[in-house]
Amino acid sequence: MQTTRIVTVTGQRPSAARISSKQINRGPSSTVVRAAATDDYLVKYPAWESIQPELTTKYNIKAVTVEEANELLAGSSHVLIDVRPSGQYEEGHPKGAISVPAFRVIEGGKNGVQSFMRFAVMSLNGVTPTESDPDFPAALDAAAAANPNKTFLFICKEGGTLTPSTTFPAGKVSRSLKAIWRACHNGSKLDSSKMVHVEGGIRAWAQAGLEMEEA
Secondary structure, eight states, X not given: OOEEEEEEEESXXXXXXXXXXXXXXXXXXXXXXXXXXXXXXXXXXXXXXHHXXXXXXXXXXXXXXXXXXXXXXXXXXXXXXXXXXXXXXXXXXXXXXXXXXXXXXXXXXXXXXXXXHHHHHHHHTTOOOEEEOTTHHHHHHHHHHHSTTOEEEEEOSSOOBSSOOSSOBTBBOOHHHHHHHHHHHTXXXXXXXXXXXETTHHXXXXXXXXXXXXX
């Protein structure tokens, strides 16, 4: 049986993170990067209209299609990271993708008043309630340390786009784009030149017939 590599990060801040890892038997080979709980605040993202120009102009983030991402992954210089909540990753993800959750599912009332209010509103609207994962910066730095000198391809369910259109004059927001902005804005050890966005996300990946796997 193949193994899943679990990388755990502990510490109060990413700069004080301590990394440990273990191998467990768990079906097809995959990697999950997780960070232990911290006392970090929940991230409040600015308006997308403020994030998009920073990504394109300040950080010069590039985008690729799912087909281009798949070709890049055939080499050894790129890593695909799935920023969805870990449970969604485990249900199915692009083959070889690493789980580095930028978001987590809210469990009603468990993470304070703000989390509970968000849980209630999103649940009433039939949406899976999620919030920013405070451990994302440390988990991303752990993944970068485990994959030195590699370029990271960020993917989520829908993908979004940085390119303006008639329907979306500032491009279309997505979790993967928010994750990239957060990594850049928080001063991740992974340089912005090593971050690339995958347009269309996992939905487009599956529609293109590219290989998927379960954790």
